[in-house]
Amino acid sequence: MxxxxxxxxxxxxxxxxxxxxxxxxxxxxxxxxxxxxxxxxxxxxxxxxxxxxxxxxxxxxxxxxxxxxxxxxxxxxxxxxxxxxxxxxxxxxxxxxxxxxxxGPRPEVTRMMGEKSTARSTMKAAGVPILPGSDGILTDVDDALKTAKSIKYPVILKAVAGGGGRGMRIVRTPEELPDLYNAASTEALNAFSNGDLYMEKFIERPRHIEFQVLADEHGNVMSLGERECSIQRRHQKLIEEAPSLQVTPELRKKLGDTIEKSLKDIGYWNAGTIEFLMDEDGEIYFIEMNTRIQVEHCVTEMVTGVDLVKAQLRIAAGEKLSEIVPSVPEIRGHAIECRINAEHPEKFTPSPGKITVFNVPGGNGVRIDTAQYQEGVVPQYYDSMIGKLICHGKDREEAMAKTQRALSQFVIEGIFTTIPLHQRIFQDEDFQKGDFDTKFMERFLGK
Structure with a gap:
């Protein structure tokens, strides 16, 4: 070690x-x-x-x-x-x-999976279901028009080196495609120094579901189940859960086996996340892989009992996965994570500054991951997330009840935070029923 x-x-x-x-x-x-x-x-x-x-x-x-x-x-x-x-x-x-x-993984594998068009083709070859789309990078507007015609509108243009919604445009008609193509390419070039785009079929009301994996340097891979990440604003996640209400044990096993095989084939090691979109018919499609620990890794830890950061360290030190996680863990109960950001809860403008009051909740099944404290300062230079509230219960209903209670006891003053927004979301009937998709926040904020 x-x-x-x-x-x-x-x-x-x-x-x-x-x-x-x-x-x-x-x-x-x-x-x-x-x-x-x-x-x-x-x-x-x-x-x-x-x-x-x-x-x-x-x-x-x-x-x-x-x-x-x-x-x-x-x-x-x-x-x-x-x-x-x-x-x-x-x-x-x-x-x-x-x-x-x-x-983390080898640089060659990080580079391969970071190029999203390459990642698509790699996963397709391994048998992972992918959305219909372009065969690699689009060469120009004419290529984009031909591809869109073959897979039918609406389509979505994505930056090959993208993330966070930048370099991304939804196209519904051939007439608007040239301007949107140029806009997406320019934005991607400015954000990532790479203006290349690829295209996928656009799903109108998808759910965003991702699978957590661990892999050692000896060729062993284990899937630790999925997380539901559909509650997003401008492609930034707000609330994550494990497990997803939409994933059956059979689908979890089938996808887990496919993912394990695909990562063995490419020689992946350490922690990683495979991200999918699920359409309204329950069909699921690969979109990208994150070759690192995720912000929302905590909910997987809560339902599996596996410390993912310790696992990363032990894998990097050369240990075998069987020594770290002897068997595939059973999913126990339900966990929910709320990202607490230093933002105005209605205007969504950043709110840096000095924290004058900082009281965090506690109790059975309540976890707070933060580096903030009373009299601490939230700088203006970095991401606005200042902490995460993670709650675990025997089922989703209990996890939601604990989260609502914990949010009411989470007091931060001196700056604005998104705590009031989370409190409102947890009172929404559709959210409580699990009836949501990635467009939930657009509808919720319009109510």
């Missing part, structure tokens, strides 16, 4: 990794920007090194500074968390060249 691990991230995920390392007897190194000097991940790490100014491009995305911090402190491995450099194949390659273990 590693003696010392550097965490190349910030906020709650950095603190989450530090906590797992402490329980395993591993020393930790935090890196931080000048804006995060007083952050809890800096306080609780064994060592901490400032790597630059507030801007992410000059600190948390500064690869030479991070590698230097690892070399200076003698860190043997780097955990990238999520976001930032977690799916950066070049960073993983630099770690390898520097003889530092990257806690």
């Amino acid at each position: 590693f003696r010392k691990v550097l965490i190349a991230n910030r906020g709650e995920i950095a603190l989450r990794v530090i906590s797992a390392c402490k329980e395993m007897g591993i020393r930790t190194v935090a890196v931080y920007s000048e804006a995060d000097r007083n952050s809890l991940h800096v306080k609780f790490a064994d060592e901490a090194i400032c790597i630059g100014p507030a801007k992410s491009s000059e600190s948390y995305l500064n690869v030479p500074a991070i590698i230097s911090a690892a070399e200076i402190t003698g860190a043997e491995a780097i955990h990238p968390g999520y976001g930032l450099l977690s799916e950066n194949a070049n960073f993983a390659e630099v770690c390898r060249v520097s003889n530092i273990k990257f806690i």
Whole structure:
């Protein structure tokens, strides 16, 4: 096992990794920007090194500074968390060249699955169901028009290197396709330095369902079941659950087996998430893979009892999956996660600033993952998520009741947060019945 691990991230995920390392007897190194000097991940790490100014491009995305911090402190491995450099194949390659273990998949596999058109073709070859769409990258507008005609409108254009809804456009008629194609390509180029697009059939009212996997470096892969992630706003998830009400034990087993085979074929290792869309008829289609730990990994931990971050560390140290998770865990009860953001709950504008009151709920089955505290400051430079509330019950009804109670006791003052929005969602009849899809928030906010 590693003696010392550097965490190349910030906020709650950095603190989450530090906590797992402490329980395993591993020393930790935090890196931080000048804006995060007083952050809890800096306080609780064994060592901490400032790597630059507030801007992410000059600190948390500064690869030479991070590698230097690892070399200076003698860190043997780097955990990238999520976001930032977690799916950066070049960073993983630099770690390898520097003889530092990257806690994640091989850079070649990260690059393969990060190119979404390549990921589609790879999964299709492995027998994973995919949406009808283009065979790889679209060459130009004429190619897009021909592809759309063959798979029938509506279609969706997506950035090959995209994420977070950028470089994405829904096209309903041939007449609007050229302008939307150019707009999506320009947006993708500005956001990801890559303007390439691919096309898929657009499902009007899909559910977003993803499967959590673990894989070791010895060719063993295990699916840990699914999460329901359909409650989204502008393609950003707000609430996640496990298990999904729409996935039967038979479908869970069938998809799990297919996923395991596909990841064995490509030589995947460490944690990962396979994302699907489910249409109104219950048919499910692959959309992309995230080659890292997810924000919502907590709900899977709550229903399986598997500590996914500890599993990542043990896999990276060379252990076999059978030693980490001896058998496929049974899904126990139901878990729900609410992402708490520093945003106005109605205007959705960012709300950085100083927290004057910070009271977190507790009790059986209630978990809070956060790096915030009273008198702490939410910087304006980073993602607005300041914490996660995760509640577990014997079934969905009990998990919802615990979540509603916990939200009422979660008090943050000095800034706006999305807590009131979550309270409203949990009072909605359609949400309570599980009658929702990825367009739920559009309808909910229009009520």
